[in-house]
Amino acid sequence: MRVPDAALDAVRQRGFVVVPGFLAAEELAAAQRALWLHYPSPDAYFADPAGHPEYSTSGFAGVLEFPYRSWDLNRLTFHPDLVDAAERYLSTPDLQLYKIELWAKYAGAWKYDQPLHRDYGSHSLVVPRVDGRYQQLTSFIYLSDVSEADGPTRLVPLEHSERVPFTPLYFEPGALDDVAVPAVGPAGSLLMYRTDILHRASNFSAPGRARFSLLVDYQARGTTWGGKMSWPKDSPELWAELLPRCTVRERDLFGFPRPGHEYWNAQTLADVAARYPGMDMAPYRESAGVDIDGPAA
Ligand SMILES: O=C(O)CCC(=O)C(=O)O
Structure with missing residues (x-):
């Protein structure tokens, strides 16, 4: 669905927004089927957690970098409505898709709580400008329901953080928890937030739950101090499948x-x-x- 102007205004004013129903039902179902090319399904995982020790080595153990083994997942990263939202939010068609991660989390595999932080710390060599220029727009496409029990990202509205200095980057456990908002939403929702917004991952609060999301981040092309990954680095065989299927515009987003x-x-x-x-x-x-x-x- 087209991201409403009001949602982009919420990102400008509050720093984040959850847009339910962003993905059409069939897009969501196809992407969910593709997840099992990369991860154990929740049923498979919880039938034998000890058989999947790799997810218990760190909170980031379930992160996989782009590209993936399915067009149904890959295409979501340049979904026309996401590109349109990024163009309108960043006020330019001249975009760079600078980070993509697919992230699986399984309850009990790790204690996923993070310290409160701002993403510019790993997305930029400098700090955000408070006048809103040179912003980076980060997003999570929810491929599973994210309820209070599913370790939702907890974000601090801008009004409670705009006077909190950018340095230090990390805060003590519990900081601003009283004003942090859980980004809950059904599968198919889109969470968008800025890299100057304080937030943190939280842990599952019920057993047998899993969370799957696709993280897709855009900035204006030419933001040489920003980024997180280099596209040619991995998987030439997957790029060879992906790039011929892309349009000129889609390739352009990767800097082709x-x-x-x-x-x-x-x-x-x-x-x-x-x-x-x-x-x-x-x-x-x-x-x-x-x-x-x-x-x-
Ligand atoms: O997984 C989440 O809910 C948030 C993750 C996050 O904020 C981070 O890794 O920087």
């Missing part, structure tokens, strides 16, 4: 050279086409002035 960029010439067109069988090179070729049979005269 645009049509018309001086990177493109006869050599790069041919070699990129060879690296990514099935990719429609026409938009890049046409803008480079290279015809279908080879270099332009």
Whole structure:
């Protein structure tokens, strides 16, 4: 669904918002099926927690970096309504998709409580500007219900934190707990918040629960001091499946050279086409002035 203007205003004024029903039912169901390509289902996990010790090594043990083994998961990171919301929030179509993580948590595997913090600490080399320029928009797409029992993210509304200095980054346990709001919502919801907003992960408060979410973060392209991951780093075989299916715009979000960029010439067109069988090179070729049979005269 289109993220309402009022939700983006809430991010501006309060620092965060939960948008229920962001994903259509079929998008959610397809993404949920794809989760089991990567994780044990809750039934499988809770039938034998000791058989899955890897989830008990840290609170981040269930984090997997992009890309994933299913288009149904991958496509959510550049869902047209998410890109539209990021464009409207950041006031530019010139976006960079700078972080994607898929995160599974299982009750009892770890005590997931975190200290209160702001995400700029791991998303930026500097600090947020309080006038709102150069913002980063972070999001969680809920792939399972997140109730009070499911370890919801607890966020401090801006009115209670705007005078709290940016340094130090981490706070003592219990700090501002009385004003923190649990970001609860059904599967398919979208949580959006800013990297200057105080928040923390919380632990499950009931056994047998699991939480699955897809974290997708955008900033304006050219924010050279911001980021969290480098896309070419991992899984060339998964990129080779993904990129040919993407539109030019979707590739652009990852920083792929645009049509018309001086990177493109006869050599790069041919070699990129060879690296990514099935990719429609026409938009890049046409803008480079290279015809279908080879270099332009
Ligand atoms: O998982 C959550 O609810 C929040 C995680 C978080 O704030 C973080 O890892 O920075």
